[in-house]
Amino acid sequence: xxxxxxxxxxxxxxxxxxxxxNCTYSxxxxxxxxxxxxxxxxxxxxxxxxxxxxxEDGRFTAQLNRASQYISLLIRDSKLSDxxxxxxxxNYGGFKTxxxxxxxxxxxx
Amino acid sequence: xxxxxQTPKFRVLKTGQSMTLLCAQDMNHEYMYWYRQDPGMxxxxxxxxxGEGTTAKGEVPDGxxxxxxxxxxxxxxxxxxxxxxxxxxxxxxxxxxxxxGADTQYFGPGTRLTVL
Numbered sequence: 001x002x003x004x005x006x007x008x009x010x011x012x013x014x015x016x017x018x019x020x021x022n023c024t025y026s027x028x029x030x031x032x033x034x035x036x037x038x039x040x041x042x043x044x045x046x047x048x049x050x051x052x053x054x055x056e057d058g059r060f061t062a063q064l065n066r067a068s069q070y071i072s073l074l075i076r077d078s079k080l081s082d083x084x085x086x087x088x089x090x091n092y093g094g095f096k097t098x099x100x101x102x103x104x105x106x107x108x109x
Numbered sequence: 110x111x112x113x114x115q116t117p118k119f120r121v122l123k124t125g126q127s128m129t130l131l132c133a134q135d136m137n138h139e140y141m142y143w144y145r146q147d148p149g150m151x152x153x154x155x156x157x158x159x160g161e162g163t164t165a166k167g168e169v170p171d172g173x174x175x176x177x178x179x180x181x182x183x184x185x186x187x188x189x190x191x192x193x194x195x196x197x198x199x200x201x202x203x204x205x206x207x208x209x210g211a212d213t214q215y216f217g218p219g220t221r222l223t224v225l
Contacts, residue, residue, distance in 0.1 A: 004151065043199055043216035044152070087151065095167070097214075099144075099151035 001026055003098045004090050010104040017078045021103045023088030024070045032091040033064055035073050037084045038102065044087055047073075078107045111135055113217035115200050121223045122190040130185040130220050132200030140203045141183040142167075142214065143175060145196040152199065158183055190224045197221050 006023045013019045025033075033050035048055065050062040050071050061074040071090075075082055088100035113134045122128055132141065139160050144152040154167030158177040172194060174186045183202075187194060201214040 008149070041219075043218050045216070046213045095154070095157055095165070097154070099153075101149055101151045 002101075003027060004088055004100040006086075006088050006100040006103045008101060008103060010106050012106045012108060013078050014108050015078055015080060017107075018074065018076045019078055019105065020072055020074045021086055021088075021105075022070050022072050023100055023103075025088075025090045025098075026069070027090070027092050028066075028069060029092055030069075030090045031093050033062075033071050034089040034091075035060075035062060035071075036087040036089055036099075038087055039084045044099075047086070075105075078105075080107050080109060083107045113200055113202055113215050115198075115217035115220050117220060118218065119221045121225065122187075123225050124191060126190050126224075127186070127188050128190065128222075129187075130198055130200075130222075132183045132185070132202075132217055133181055134183075134200075134202040134215070134217075135181060136202060136204075136215065137180070138202035138204050138215075139180075140205065140212075141177065142201040142203075143173070143183065143185045144199045144201065145169065145194075146199060146219075147196050155185065155198075190222075192224045195222060195224045 035047040036044040037047045038044040054063045059076045063072045085102040087102045091097045116131045142157045143155040156175040161180040164175045176184045198220045200217040203212040203214045205212045
């Protein structure tokens, strides 16, 4: 079983739709959680950190469920520019940072 | 402020050839990392450095060597390239390490390497 698992998608949604991604992690000792965004043939960039109480950044909402060991990302009012691969990232402490393989999102006009 | 830069952007090698990938950052970050990204897999850490003159092995270090002679540069070497090393290589840097509260990692644009 992979340490960090994501549905690879692709998710195809129309503009204005709400879409949600989940990510599960296997190590209960995980300490820090993030969502990165990676555009096609580009480098990953931090989208947002994920806090235990949940956090929001504009149209993006991240949630953490430690009991069930998953994190989620909700995107509201999807834009064409949201089309990208979203990477779930989990840090277990020290330099043990695990990147998920990513979930691809296509937003259509 | 260029952030993190990588050279070259593309390279094709024959099996057994050697090469060095250069990563440079101008953000005065202490920590630097080399990852590889393969289809269907997440980024995997090859080597990392916590400061000038220091290096450490990551998850997949075999076949690679690194050096951090200057704080701003982190070099990744392939002594004898193999087809299994065909991948996209990303360098990253962060202000602090990923100990406890992990710090944001800033990535370079990547190097696409093909080994024939």
